[in-house]
Amino acid sequence: MMNLLKTLGVVTLLFLSGSFFAQNHHFIRNFNTENSNLADNIIYDIEEDTKGFLWLATENGLSRFDGKNFFNYTVKNGLPSNEVLSVIKEKNGRIWANCFKQPPSYFDEKNNRFVTEKSPEIEAKSNTVMLHYFPLRGGIVFYGQHFHFFYLNGKLQSIHKDFFPISVENRDNSAVNVESLNKLFHADRNILFRFAKQKIYVFDNLEGKTITEISALKNDPLTSPKKKIIFPAKIQWKRFYENHLLINTIDNQLTVIDLKTFSIVKKIKFKEAFSNAFIDHSGNIWISVPNGGLQLYTSSAIRKIHLDNIKMNENFLSVASGSNGNLFAGNYSGQIISVSKSGQKELFELENVKERIRKILFFKNAPLLISDYGYAYKSKKLEKILVGDVSQSLKNGMKLNDSIAVLGSINSLIRLNVLTKKYRFLNFPEERIGSIDKISENELLITSSKRLSVYNVEKNTRKDLWQKLNLAEGIVNGNLFFVSNLSGEISVFKNRKLIKTIKNSENLPTTISKIFTRKNKLWMAGKDGLYQMIFKEKNGVFNYRIFRITKSDGLASNSIFDITENDNSICVATENGISIIPENYIPEIFDIKSEVISVKINNKNTTILDEYLLKKNENNISILLSGIELSGHTKAIQYLENNQKKWIPVSGNSINLQLKGGTTELSIRAVDTNNNAGKTIKKITFHVAIPFYEKVWFWIIVSGLFFGGIFALYGRWRFLKQKEFYHHQSDLDNQRSKITADLHDDLGATLSSLQINSAIAQKLLEKDIPQTQKILQKIESQAKHISENIGDIIWSLKPGKNEFMSLSTRIINSANEILGHTEIPFEIKINPEIDTEITDFTMRKNLVLICKEALNNIAKYSQATEVSLNLNKSETHYILEISDNGTGFNPEEKKGNGLHNMKKRTHEMNGQFEICSDTGTCIKITIPTIRD
Structure with missing residues (x-):
C-alpha cells in the first residue's frame, strides 16, 4: 500500500515536512521533442494541477504530462496562440494559459x-506582455504594466488601469496601496513587489x-517588521508556492525558502543552467533546460556512482566487491574502475585490448579479471587458455579457494591456479x-546449455540434477537452488529436487541475464529493469512476491x-553506470488514478460525461485515457466491459x-x-438506442405471431385431417351401404331365387326329369352370375398399380369373356391416365x-358385326361410349333391368x-372428373 503522505494526496505535502529537503535528488530522465511528444524544447513555465498532471508552457503550445504520455494543446484546441508564456493554477484548480500578447484562456x-x-x-489591453498574476477574492488577477484583469469563475469581472490592485488586505485589516509602498521604498529604487500569504x-x-x-505593514505610522535573505549569486528566476519560494541563481543553484519562517531549507546544485524549476506533490524536481527540454530528479534511496572527471565508457558488464569493501566494475571496453569506501575512484585498463570484462574475482585482495579472450591477475595483460593453438x-568463473578458480567457457570447464597460472580441463x-x-568446499552448482549439475572438484565427477535445454544462471541459497533459463523462467530446487517453477508471465523479466541471492531475496537482472523476489x-511450499525496480525508481538504466x-547494499552494473540499492529497499506501491482525456463518438469530439444517451447509429466510441503518476510508474491501463471478470489491457492509451x-x-x-491496481476506478456508461427490431417486446410479438401461426396451421392441419378422416369414414360407410345394397338387391335376390329353384328341383327330381334339368341349368346360370358379381365387387375394392388389376384391364377382360365366343369383332380404346385417376370403388x-x-346386350340381341368401346377424358369429364352396328331397338319399348341398371349406376356417378x-346402338355416358 502507498505511504501515508501519498495516500492523503495533499498537493503541498512537500512543504509540510523538512525531511524531504534532507534527501538527495538524482537525475532520472530527460524529455525532449526527439525522445517524447513534448510540444517544444523551450519551456517557459511548469505547473501541476489538482489531479496530478504536469502542465508545461512552451514556445509551441501547452503540454499536459501524466508521467508517461504528453498531450499537447495548440490553437487547434482553443489556445489564442501557440507561444505560451506561463501556466497558472487557480485556487479552485482551474488551469489558465497566458499566451504572448493574448487574453488569458482557461482549460475546459x-x-x-x-x-x-x-x-x-x-484584446486591446492584452496587446502587451502579461506575466504577473495572483489569486484575489476567490478569483484570479492578471496584470501587465498599466492594467489588470479580474476573473471569477472563468469570466472577466472587471478591467482596471492600475499596475496591481489598489489595496491588499493585511492581517490587521489595514490596507496597503501604491502610495504607501512608494513612501516605504524610495522611488529611485529598482524594486519588484510580490504578494503572498498576506505579506x-x-x-x-x-x-x-x-x-x-x-509583514504587518501599517500606514500610520509607516512601519513594518522586515526580514532579509542575501544570496551569494544574482537571482535569475523566482517562483512562489503556497508555503515555499523557489529561487534560481546564476550559479545554477536551486534554493528553497520556507515562507512561514522565511529561511532557507534546501539548496540543490545542478551541473547545467536551467530556466525553470518545479517540485511536484511527490517531491520530484522538474527543471527546464534552455532549449533542452525537461529533466526529472527524484529523491530515491537508490543512488548512482558518479565518475566525476574520470573518462570511461559507463556501459558496465560486471561488478564485484573486494574483501576490503572496495567496489570494482568492468565495462565492454576492457576498463575497470575501483571505488573505495571513502569514494576515491581509480581507473584500470587492459593493455592493447578492448575486451569485455565478464567477471571479477578476488585473490589476496587483487582482482582476477575474466574476459572473452583470457584472464588477467595483477597484470594489465591478458593470459590465454589454449586448446592447441x-x-x-x-x-564466467568462481573462486574455489585462495588460489584456485574454476572458469567456464563456451565449451569447457577449467580449473585454474591463479598463482602459478597452471590450468587443466x-x-x-x-x-x-x-x-x-x-x-x-568441493562441490559446485553448474548450469550449462543442456543441464544442471553438481560437480565434485576433488573427485572430478558430476551428477546431473536436471537435463534441460537453454539454462542460463544458477545460484545457491542454503539448501535452495535457483535456476533461470533463456525464456525468463525461474526454477527452485530444495535438497536438489525441483519444487517450483515460476513462469515468465508472473512479472519476471523477459530474459534474465543474471541472478543473485541474499537472505530471503532473489535479485534478477533483465533488459527492462531489476527484479526483486x-x-x-517451508516444508517444500514456496511463497513469493516479485517487485520490479526501474529507472523511474532511480536506477541508472533499465538494462542490468x-x-x-x-x-549492506546491492550493486548493479547497468549500461549507463553503477547503481547502489539499499539491501532492505522495497519499491513503493502506487495508487495510480486513471483519467479520461477525451471521448469521440463516431470520430467526433464530445463532452466528457459519466453517462451518455446515444442514438442507435452512434456506436463507434474512442476514449483517450491517462494513468497519472509523474515519475513514470504507470505500466498499463485496463478496462472491464459490463463487469466481466477479466480486465482487458488498453492498447496504447485509447479504447476503441x-x-x-x-x-x-x-x-x-x-x-x-x-x-x-489503482483503487480509483473510473466508470463510463453508454446507453445506445436499440432498434425496434432488436428490442425484446418486438421479438416477443414476433415469436407470439410465429408460434401462433404454427399453432394455427397445426390446428388447421388437424382440422383438415379430421375432416378427411370423417369424409373417408363417410365414404367407407357409403361404400359399405352400396355394397350391402348390391349384395341385397342383386346377390340376395339371386341367392333367394337359387334357393327356391333348388327346392323345386329337388321336388321334381323324381317326377319330371326334363323340367328338373331346366331348373338345374337355371341354377347354374344364377351361380355363375353370383360368382361374376362377387368377383367384380372384390376387384373394385382392391385397386392397385398392378396392370392386371387396372380399370382398363378389367374392361378388356370382360369384353373378351363376353364377346369372345360370339366372333363379333370389337375395338376398345381407353386413355391410360384414367387407370391412375379413377380410384374410387x-x-x-x-x-x-x-x-x-x-x-351382354350386344352379344344377346344386336346381331352386330362391329363393336366399339371408348373411354376418354376431357378437362372436365370422363366420357364412355359403347356402340355397335346391330339391329337396334326402341328404348321406350324395351323391357328388362339392363337399361335401368345402367342409368342408375350413371346417376350414382x-x-x-x-x-x-x-x-345400330350407341350409349354415351359423361361423368364429371370432380364430383361432390
Whole structure:
C-alpha cells in the first residue's frame, strides 16, 4: 500500500515536512521533442494541477504530462496562440494559459479544450506582455504594466488601469496601496513587489541578490517588521508556492525558502543552467533546460556512482566487491574502475585490448579479471587458455579457494591456479557454461546449455540434477537452488529436487541475464529493469512476491547485466553506470488514478460525461485515457466491459469500441509497474438506442405471431385431417351401404331365387326329369352370375398399380369373356391416365358393370358385326361410349333391368346417360372428373 503522505494526496505535502529537503535528488530522465511528444524544447513555465498532471508552457503550445504520455494543446484546441508564456493554477484548480500578447484562456476539462473570452477592450489591453498574476477574492488577477484583469469563475469581472490592485488586505485589516509602498521604498529604487500569504516580498533588482519580507505593514505610522535573505549569486528566476519560494541563481543553484519562517531549507546544485524549476506533490524536481527540454530528479534511496572527471565508457558488464569493501566494475571496453569506501575512484585498463570484462574475482585482495579472450591477475595483460593453438572464450568463473578458480567457457570447464597460472580441463561435456556457484568446499552448482549439475572438484565427477535445454544462471541459497533459463523462467530446487517453477508471465523479466541471492531475496537482472523476489519456503511450499525496480525508481538504466553485494547494499552494473540499492529497499506501491482525456463518438469530439444517451447509429466510441503518476510508474491501463471478470489491457492509451444496442458500462483503472491496481476506478456508461427490431417486446410479438401461426396451421392441419378422416369414414360407410345394397338387391335376390329353384328341383327330381334339368341349368346360370358379381365387387375394392388389376384391364377382360365366343369383332380404346385417376370403388365398379351390361346386350340381341368401346377424358369429364352396328331397338319399348341398371349406376356417378338406337346402338355416358 502507498505511504501515508501519498495516500492523503495533499498537493503541498512537500512543504509540510523538512525531511524531504534532507534527501538527495538524482537525475532520472530527460524529455525532449526527439525522445517524447513534448510540444517544444523551450519551456517557459511548469505547473501541476489538482489531479496530478504536469502542465508545461512552451514556445509551441501547452503540454499536459501524466508521467508517461504528453498531450499537447495548440490553437487547434482553443489556445489564442501557440507561444505560451506561463501556466497558472487557480485556487479552485482551474488551469489558465497566458499566451504572448493574448487574453488569458482557461482549460475546459469536460470538452478537453481551452476557452478564451474575447472583446475589443480585452484584446486591446492584452496587446502587451502579461506575466504577473495572483489569486484575489476567490478569483484570479492578471496584470501587465498599466492594467489588470479580474476573473471569477472563468469570466472577466472587471478591467482596471492600475499596475496591481489598489489595496491588499493585511492581517490587521489595514490596507496597503501604491502610495504607501512608494513612501516605504524610495522611488529611485529598482524594486519588484510580490504578494503572498498576506505579506509583501521585495526583490532588489539593482544588485539582484536580496529578498526582503514585509509583514504587518501599517500606514500610520509607516512601519513594518522586515526580514532579509542575501544570496551569494544574482537571482535569475523566482517562483512562489503556497508555503515555499523557489529561487534560481546564476550559479545554477536551486534554493528553497520556507515562507512561514522565511529561511532557507534546501539548496540543490545542478551541473547545467536551467530556466525553470518545479517540485511536484511527490517531491520530484522538474527543471527546464534552455532549449533542452525537461529533466526529472527524484529523491530515491537508490543512488548512482558518479565518475566525476574520470573518462570511461559507463556501459558496465560486471561488478564485484573486494574483501576490503572496495567496489570494482568492468565495462565492454576492457576498463575497470575501483571505488573505495571513502569514494576515491581509480581507473584500470587492459593493455592493447578492448575486451569485455565478464567477471571479477578476488585473490589476496587483487582482482582476477575474466574476459572473452583470457584472464588477467595483477597484470594489465591478458593470459590465454589454449586448446592447441585456439584460445578459449571465457564467460564466467568462481573462486574455489585462495588460489584456485574454476572458469567456464563456451565449451569447457577449467580449473585454474591463479598463482602459478597452471590450468587443466575438468571432466564436463563440451557445452557452454552458463554459471558456476559454490555449494561447499568441493562441490559446485553448474548450469550449462543442456543441464544442471553438481560437480565434485576433488573427485572430478558430476551428477546431473536436471537435463534441460537453454539454462542460463544458477545460484545457491542454503539448501535452495535457483535456476533461470533463456525464456525468463525461474526454477527452485530444495535438497536438489525441483519444487517450483515460476513462469515468465508472473512479472519476471523477459530474459534474465543474471541472478543473485541474499537472505530471503532473489535479485534478477533483465533488459527492462531489476527484479526483486521476496520469498519464503517451508516444508517444500514456496511463497513469493516479485517487485520490479526501474529507472523511474532511480536506477541508472533499465538494462542490468550483473549484481553483487557491497556493505549492506546491492550493486548493479547497468549500461549507463553503477547503481547502489539499499539491501532492505522495497519499491513503493502506487495508487495510480486513471483519467479520461477525451471521448469521440463516431470520430467526433464530445463532452466528457459519466453517462451518455446515444442514438442507435452512434456506436463507434474512442476514449483517450491517462494513468497519472509523474515519475513514470504507470505500466498499463485496463478496462472491464459490463463487469466481466477479466480486465482487458488498453492498447496504447485509447479504447476503441463498436457498441451494440443497449447499456455498456466501462470500468477503467491504472496498474503500476508491479501490477498493483489503482483503487480509483473510473466508470463510463453508454446507453445506445436499440432498434425496434432488436428490442425484446418486438421479438416477443414476433415469436407470439410465429408460434401462433404454427399453432394455427397445426390446428388447421388437424382440422383438415379430421375432416378427411370423417369424409373417408363417410365414404367407407357409403361404400359399405352400396355394397350391402348390391349384395341385397342383386346377390340376395339371386341367392333367394337359387334357393327356391333348388327346392323345386329337388321336388321334381323324381317326377319330371326334363323340367328338373331346366331348373338345374337355371341354377347354374344364377351361380355363375353370383360368382361374376362377387368377383367384380372384390376387384373394385382392391385397386392397385398392378396392370392386371387396372380399370382398363378389367374392361378388356370382360369384353373378351363376353364377346369372345360370339366372333363379333370389337375395338376398345381407353386413355391410360384414367387407370391412375379413377380410384374410387363405386366408380370403378359401376363403369365395369355398365360395360358388361352393354356388351351382354350386344352379344344377346344386336346381331352386330362391329363393336366399339371408348373411354376418354376431357378437362372436365370422363366420357364412355359403347356402340355397335346391330339391329337396334326402341328404348321406350324395351323391357328388362339392363337399361335401368345402367342409368342408375350413371346417376350414382353424377353422370349423364344417353342412348341412341337406329341402325345400330350407341350409349354415351359423361361423368364429371370432380364430383361432390
